Amino acid sequence: xxxxxxxxxxxxxxxxxxxxxxxxxxxxxxxxxxxxxxxxxxxxxxxxxxxxxxxxxxxxxxxxxxxxxxxxxxxxxxxxxxxxxxxxxxxxxxxxxxxxxxxxxxxxxxxxxxxxxxxxxxxxxxxxxxxxxxxxxxxxxxxxxxxxxxxxxxxxxxxxxxxxxxxxxxxxxxxxxxxxxxxxxxxxxxxxxxxxxxxxxxxxxxxxxxxxxxxxxxxxxxxxxxxxx
Amino acid sequence: xxxxxxxxxxxxxxxxxxxxxxxxxxxxxxxxxxxxxxxxxxxxxxxxxxxxxxxxxxxxxxxxxxxxxxxxxxxxxxxxxxxxxxxxxxxxxxxxxxxxxxxxxxxxxxxxxxxxxxxxxxxxxxxxxxxxxxxxxxxxxxxxxxxxxxxxxxxxxxxxxxxxxxxxxxxxxxxxxxxxxxxxxxxxxxxxxxxxxxxxxxxxxxxxxxxxxxxxxxxxxxxxxxxxx
DNA sequence: CTTAATAAGTGTCAATATAACATTTATATT
DNA sequence: AATATAAATGTTATATTGACACTTATTAAG
Numbered sequence: 042x043x044x045x046x047x048x049x050x051x052x053x054x055x056x057x058x059x060x061x062x063x064x065x066x067x068x069x070x071x072x073x074x075x076x077x078x079x080x081x082x083x084x085x086x087x088x089x090x091x092x093x094x095x096x097x098x099x100x101x102x103x104x105x106x107x108x109x110x111x112x113x114x115x116x117x118x119x120x121x122x123x124x125x126x127x128x129x130x131x132x133x134x135x136x137x138x139x140x141x142x143x144x145x146x147x148x149x150x151x152x153x154x155x156x157x158x159x160x161x162x163x164x165x166x167x168x169x170x171x172x173x174x175x176x177x178x179x180x181x182x183x184x185x186x187x188x189x190x191x192x193x194x195x196x197x198x199x200x201x202x203x204x205x206x207x208x209x210x211x212x213x214x215x216x217x218x219x220x221x222x223x224x225x226x227x228x229x230x231x232x233x234x235x236x237x238x239x240x241x242x243x244x245x246x247x248x249x250x251x252x253x254x255x256x257x258x259x260x261x262x263x264x265x266x267x268x269x270x
Numbered sequence: 271x272x273x274x275x276x277x278x279x280x281x282x283x284x285x286x287x288x289x290x291x292x293x294x295x296x297x298x299x300x301x302x303x304x305x306x307x308x309x310x311x312x313x314x315x316x317x318x319x320x321x322x323x324x325x326x327x328x329x330x331x332x333x334x335x336x337x338x339x340x341x342x343x344x345x346x347x348x349x350x351x352x353x354x355x356x357x358x359x360x361x362x363x364x365x366x367x368x369x370x371x372x373x374x375x376x377x378x379x380x381x382x383x384x385x386x387x388x389x390x391x392x393x394x395x396x397x398x399x400x401x402x403x404x405x406x407x408x409x410x411x412x413x414x415x416x417x418x419x420x421x422x423x424x425x426x427x428x429x430x431x432x433x434x435x436x437x438x439x440x441x442x443x444x445x446x447x448x449x450x451x452x453x454x455x456x457x458x459x460x461x462x463x464x465x466x467x468x469x470x471x472x473x474x475x476x477x478x479x480x481x482x483x484x485x486x487x488x489x490x491x492x493x494x495x496x497x498x499x
Numbered sequence: 500c501t502t503a504a505t506a507a508g509t510g511t512c513a514a515t516a517t518a519a520c521a522t523t524t525a526t527a528t529t
Numbered sequence: 530a531a532t533a534t535a536a537a538t539g540t541t542a543t544a545t546t547g548a549c550a551c552t553t554a555t556t557a558a559g
Contacts, residue, residue, distance in 0.1 A: 047361040050320040052281035055353075055364060091279040094362050098353025122351040122366045124284075124327025132276040133323050135284060137351045205507080222509070223547065245506040246555040434536085451538070452518065474535040475526040 056129070056136040057101045058089035058173065060120065060180035061110070063145035064197040066206065068162040069213040070145065071177060073169070074109065075157035080131045081170040087177070088156065089136065102139040109156055111149030116196040117141040118187075120180050128172050136172075140180040142196035164216075188214050189270045192233060195254040203241050203249040204228070211270075231267050233259040285358070285365040286330045287318035287402065289349065289409035290339070292374035293426040295435065297391040298442040299374065300406060302398070303338065304386035309360045310399040316406070317385065318365070331368040338385055340378030345425040346370040347416070349409050357401050365401075369409040371425035393445075417443050418499045421462060424483040432470050432478040433457070440499075460496050462488040 061072040076086040088109045092101040099119070107113055120138040128136070145160065152158075161167065163181060168174070188194050194210050195202075208224050228234065235255045240248035259267075290301040305315040317338045321330040328348070336342055349367040357365070374389065381387075390396065392410060397403070417423050423439050424431075437453050457463065464484045469477030488496075 047283055047320075047363070050283055051323040053284045053321070053323070054276055054279055055282045055284070091276075092282070092353070094280040094282070095355065097355050098351060098364060101353075119350060121348060122327060124321070124330075124366070126324065126326050134276070135327060137353070203507090220548070221507090222549085225508080226510095227546090242555090246557080247505075247507050247553070248555075249507060432536090449519075450536090451520085454537080455539095456517090471526090475528080476524070476534075476536050477526075478536060 054132055054134040055092040055098065055101075056089050056134050057092055057098060057105055058087040058136050058138045058176060059102060059106055059109075059117075060087060060138060060140040060177055061106065062140060062142050062180070062184065062197065063160055064210050064213060065145055065160070066209060067213070068164065069181075069210075070160040070162055071166065071180075072109070072143075072148075072153075072158055073161055073167070074159075076170055077156070080129075084170045085161075085167045086170045087138075087173045088158070092137075098137050102137070106139075106141055109148075109152060109158060110143060111152050112143055112147065115141050115143055116193055118183075120176065120183055123172055123176065125172065130171075136176075138176045138180070140184065142184075142193060144197065144199060185214055190266065190268060192254060192259055192267075192269065194269070201237060201239070201241075201251040201253055203251060205244075205249060207252070215270075228269070231269070232262065233267070283361055283363040284321040284327065284330075285318050285363050286321055286327060286334055287316040287365050287367045287405060288331060288335055288338075288346075289316060289367060289369040289406055290335065291369060291371050291409070291413065291426065292389055293439050293442060294374055294389070295438060296442070297393065298410075298439075299389040299391055300395065300409075301338070301372075301377075301382075301387055302390055302396070303388075305399055306385070309358075313399045314390075314396045315399045316367075316402045317387070321366075327366050331366070335368075335370055338377075338381060338387060339372060340381050341372055341376065344370050344372055345422055347412075349405065349412055352401055352405065354401065365405075367405045367409070369413065371413075371422060373426065373428060414443055419495065419497060421483060421488055421496070421498065423498070430466060430468070430470075430480040430482055432480060434473075434478060436481070444499075457498070460498070461491065462496070 063070045063072060072088065073085045074088050076082055076084050088105060090101065090105045092098055096104065102117060103113070106115060106117060117139050120140050122135060122137045124135040128134070166177065194214065197210060198206055204225055207228065208219060208221065212218050233255055234252045237251040237253060239251050241251055242248040292299045292301060301317065302314045303317050305311055305313050317334060319330065319334045321327055325333065331346060332342070335344060335346060346368050349369050351364060351366045353364040357363070395406065423443065426439060427435055433454055436457065437448060437450065441447050462484055463481045466480040466482060468480050470480055471477040
């Protein structure tokens with residue numbers, strides 16, 4: 042069969058929805074918008090949009106993230122394709138969900154405002170349209186799995202961060218607490234952090250040393266498979 | 271916007287492709303078919319088909335697996351949505367890939383024949399249509415990740431299996447070899463296998479005890495998170 | 500300048516998990 | 530009775546994990 046033969050098959054609208062994670066120092070956050078059109082106008086929703094024939098689905102996801110946040114070259118990963126029949130009452134729509142990790146203060150405030158976007162703590166999420174709650178739950182699980190073996194937590198932190206910020210992030214992701222000494226030992230033993238001579242002085246009198254993630258060192262060790270927990 | 275508003279957006283053909291894994295005692299295998307229609311007719315391909323508006327994508331995947339193998343209630347998991355623009359020269363088609371684990375001898379031989387289906391060792395795969403090679407590669411990676419923490423390897427073995435069969439399976443999945451004593455100790459320590467009084471006698475004079483996977487025991491321990499490696 | 504307050508930084512020990520390694524056992528065949 | 534075959538099993542050294550508390554650097558207050 043050629044192009045002609047495919048004509049007989051059904052065609053779907055393909056939406057892309059983005060679970061955008063951020064970290065504010067205390068809790069893991071997701072960026073939600075107030076849905077601006079029917080159905081379910083006015084309810085909280087993930088940022089999404091429809092894919093276009095002339096772009097790949099990955100490109101659609103990037104476009105949608107850019108539209109909301111003004112950000113490009115962001116860590117983003119496909120999560121899952123949601124394809125229940127009546128998941129969107131507005132039409133026969135399948136949705137490919139992506140999750141992104143951004144630094145919360147780097148997004149474009151005006152763009153966020155124009156979409157009535159707001160950060161919500163994952164533990165205090167409002168009710169969401171359609172199956173977006175399932176998407177967020179799955180994204181959180183995937184994030185937990187991924188963070189355990191890949192150095193993506195750093196995407197949520199400033200380039201320079203203290204050991205306590207890093208620990209707070211991991212504690213937020215796993216909703217648990219770690220022993221400070223064991224955590225520091227474990228993370229430093231991986232050999233992918235570089236300690237800066239500089240200190241963060243606002244949160245204590247003594248000051249805490251900054252660290253940066255060293256991508257080159259990581260690339261060398263990556264094949265051996267590091268465990269970040 | 272209501273149903274009318276969605277009209278303005280592009281619609282896609284949605285294919286579903288299945289990476290069907292099997293294990294024959296030595297190597298990890300994938301089930302391929304000879305593609306029976308254009309484009310790329312006559313080339314090796316994953317089993318696939320187009321999703322229909324009246325079914326979910328998961329249901330489409332099950333339907334396609336059933337069509338080829340005659341099997342239902344099979345372990346199957348969504349892998350990834352492949353959405354490059356020109357991935358299928360026959361039309362604008364996105365594909366949602368699934369991977370399934372089946373017992374190689376339980377599939378319907380006639381159905382397999384009617385699709386000119388054949389099992390290929392993952393290490394000796396022929397060239398495949400479109401992006402199916404990427405799909406297989408990703409499926410293999412996902413299988414490796416998944417098998418490490420979930421008891422899905424048993425889906426590829428007979429209900430009763432010997433410790434050596436199980437070890438051979440893990441060795442095939444990870445393309446490595448394990449020490450027999452350490453492997454046995456590790457697996458048994460999980461406490462999810464039940465040893466039968468019965469022995470498999472064809473491959474040795476002494477005979478090897480059969481084991482079965484005990485789903486009930488696993489369910490009790492699942493929340494603690496078992497490591498199968 | 501001394502003291503107090505605050506968060507940062509650090510080490511040990513016990514328990515557990517892993518990795519490396521060879522011999523004995525059960526059975527069928529000759 | 531001897532032999533051949535694959536199955537079954539245990540020990541030790543090393544590495545990793547988890548539990549646990551005191552010292553240090555600095556600023557602010559008196």
